Amino acid sequence: MSTQGHAAKPSTPEIDSSLLITVSGPPGCGATTLCERLSEAMDCPYVSGGDIFRELAEDGELSLHQQTAEADASDDIDRALDKRLQSIAEKWGASGKPFILESRLAGWLAGENADLRLWLDAPDEVRVDRVEDREETEAEMRVREVSEAGRYEKYYDIDVEDREFYDLNINTARWSKEGVFQIVKTAIEQYDTEADEGAYETPAVDI
Template sequence: MLITVSGPAGSGKSTFAAALANALEVDHVSGGDIFREMADERDMSLVAFNELAEEDDQVDRDLDRRLREIADENDDLILESRLAGWMAGDHADLRIWLDAPMDVRAERIADREDKSVTTAREETTARAESEAKRYAEYYDIEIDDRSIYDLVLNTSRWSPAAELEIVLAAVESYDPDDDEGRAPVTGVDYDF
């Protein structure tokens, strides 16, 4: 079963995807890990590679192409990135979006990156605006469109264990032959 986990920075997607992969005994591929591999391939620091990505759209396109290829080549996998649900397209069996209010996400990021909550909020807001603009420009994706997702969870409302329980119940009840009411991933321009 190919499951995608997407969401904004600080939503808990990496932690959740790793726990879900462990529970289902499948591999977990993280867009963040691929991004770090790409930086290593160019012998660049993450900071320098992030700066390059802001100037060179090919960085995002290469990352997204790799995610798309991974989705096309794997049937039993947790694929996690901001655009995983979109990049996997209709090949994904279950598409999950995780989210939390900005204040919660900013606190999580501040704790993780040892910075002030105010700084984390400002940086996260700027990053989200930049990403939304790029996704619309590159692929005609409106990142705020949740219609392609099968399950949307507010991670500030449940513990990580409860989130896992909710999703495992969804996985258990999944019927691959019942696509009625599922929004297809259409209109996306995968111009890598």
């Protein structure tokens, strides 16, 4: 399990919450930055599906592009990854402790275990600028997005463009990193189970 927590965590959580939060979005949307900030503020771990995917690539001595090609050729990689993420969500959902799950399908895979589902996005040119210093090229990023979307629809009948059930949709190009964090922080702190009239239903994902 790839559990992140790069910054020193506060002795007293900045955000007092026991919510299981999912964060999703395309490459360069700012999900990693937000998750690291939330993990520190909530004093809780987070798991990144992207990190696990990269670890699987490294274990097989493959580049990210090669790993994507392997995933295109067989459903074994995707299903193993998604089953792992689904299991992690079930475990933390039953724990009653705060937790953050990040992946393109995190909101779907967590299902009813998720308390708050976030979708982050930004215009293409902004996302491309953000991933320039990564291993992945712009062309590879675009190929991966299309490839993943096709596989999700083929394997699980999931349309990643369907964002109806997300509780927050944020264009991260409109605010600073801290601004995005503050928006999410407010949403978490203002969440009241007694005032909650119901989340959108999340279709179950059969892996």
